[in-house]
Amino acid sequence: MRVKAMSKRILMQIKNDRRTLALMLLAPLLILTLLYFVFEEAENTVDIGIxxxxxxxxxxxxxxxxxxxxxxxxxxxxxxxxxxxxxVESGKIHAWIDGSNKAKSGNAIQAIEAAGRGGFSVRTDLKSDYTYIYGREDLSLFDDFASILMAFLIFFLVFLISGISFLKERTTGTLEKLLSTPIKRWEVVVSYVLGFGIINVVQSVIVSFYLIYILGVMMVGSIWLVLLTTLATAITASTLGILLSTAANSEFQMIQFIPIIIVPQGFFTGLFTLPPALELIGRVMPLYYAADALKGVMLKGEGFWDISFDLMVLAALSAFFMIINTRLLKKYRRI
Structure with missing residues (x-):
């Protein structure tokens, strides 16, 4: 009877917590839908310049x-x-390859080789000449995805830690006491961003140097641009984490945002091949721009101006989240 009573109490708690109930029912459907497009609907076609x-x-x-x-x-x-x-010159194939995406470049080479075997004007006795503009022929799978994984891990950890830290300030009453002083709301938000920003600098340095100099992943561009991009990624993640923490009442509810905010973004970073129409959704996700900038620097050797758009989007998103955070803090100021 006691087991029955406790089970009933737990069921009633879940029933009354609509967010947890919705998460349990809908989050798996969202992730399974994305996986469906990855494994069933993704197109293997590649664009090849002639x-x-x-x-x-x-x-x-x-x-x-x-x-x-x-x-x-x-x-x-x-x-x-x-x-x-x-x-194709004198029956010989000359091809320039973007090797920064191992899967797609592999599909492109397969298509070129197959076309060479079937093309009547191509001499099969001549070996095709391939030049890698980006990446390299022996690019490992980890080299291919290291930049994306770096962006994802930094975004995930900073989002979660900053959100839970700000949540504790609110649930313990520290935030209300702080806002009862003459301090301005925007100063509170900026202080948190700067505080986490210092930690993020250390985190970015450790993660970047470990990946590049210890694990030896491919690095063509400037390490300073990698650090700048990871810092911009961390600031965006911290401002988003602080923003969403206002909608949570406990650490458990903060963790609930992971499968609906963090995990879906991972599908749009280039880690998986999606249909072009679905890839457009990634343009509204901060992690897309972080991964795009890091991949451009590490695998393509892009400079500051090449990744400036990605950095500007991350900066704009951070400013947008900070403005909303400042407005939401108004409800905690009682005087």
């Missing part, structure tokens, strides 16, 4: 899940709009 190639070769590319895009030089490859650029 400078000069016989018609038979181009038709064979189409038959091998490639989309030919006619171009005059390598600019489309440098912009990331195609995965390879091909020209």
């Amino acid at each position: 400078i000069n190639a016989p018609r038979a070769f181009v038709e064979e590319l189409i038959q091998n899940n490639a989309v030919p895009v006619y171009c005059q030089d390598l600019r489309l490859l440098e912009k990331g709009e195609v995965m390879a650029v091909v020209t």
Whole structure:
């Protein structure tokens, strides 16, 4: 009877906690839907630039899940709009490859090789010439995903720690006492961001140096740009964590945001191949821009101006979250 009574009490608690109930029922559906698109609906087609190639070769590319895009030089490859650029001269294939995405570059090479075997104007006795503009031929899977994993881990940890820390300030009454002083609300928010920012600097340095100099992942660009990007990522995560902590009443409720805020963002960082229409959703997620900037620096050697848009988006999101945080603190000021 006591077991029955306790079980009934637990069920009633879950029933009254609508957020927990919704999370248990809906979060698995969201994640399973994303996994469905990853494994069932993802397209394996790749865009390949064509400078000069016989018609038979181009038709064979189409038959091998490639989309030919006619171009005059390598600019489309440098912009990331195609995965390879091909020209056929004297029956020999010359290809320039974007090796920063191991899966897609592998699909591009397979399509080119298959088209070469089926193209009537291509000499099969001549070995194709491949030049890697980004990445390298022996790029490991970890090298490919290290930048994305770095962005994800930093965002995840900072989001959770900053959110729970700010939640404790609120639930213990420290926040209300603080706001009863002449301190301004924006000063509270900025103080928290700066406080966590100092810790984030140390975290960024440790994680970046460990990945690059201890684990030896591929690093083409500037380490200072990596540190700048990880710091911008951490600040965005901390401001978002503080913002969402206002909607939580306990650490458990803060953790509930992980499967609906953090995990879905991981699907849109380039870690998985998604249909182009679905990939557009990632444009509204901060983790997309963090991963894009880190991958550009580490694998493509991009400079500050190349990743400036990603950094500006992260800065704008941080400022937006801070403004909302400042407005929400108004309900905790009693005087």
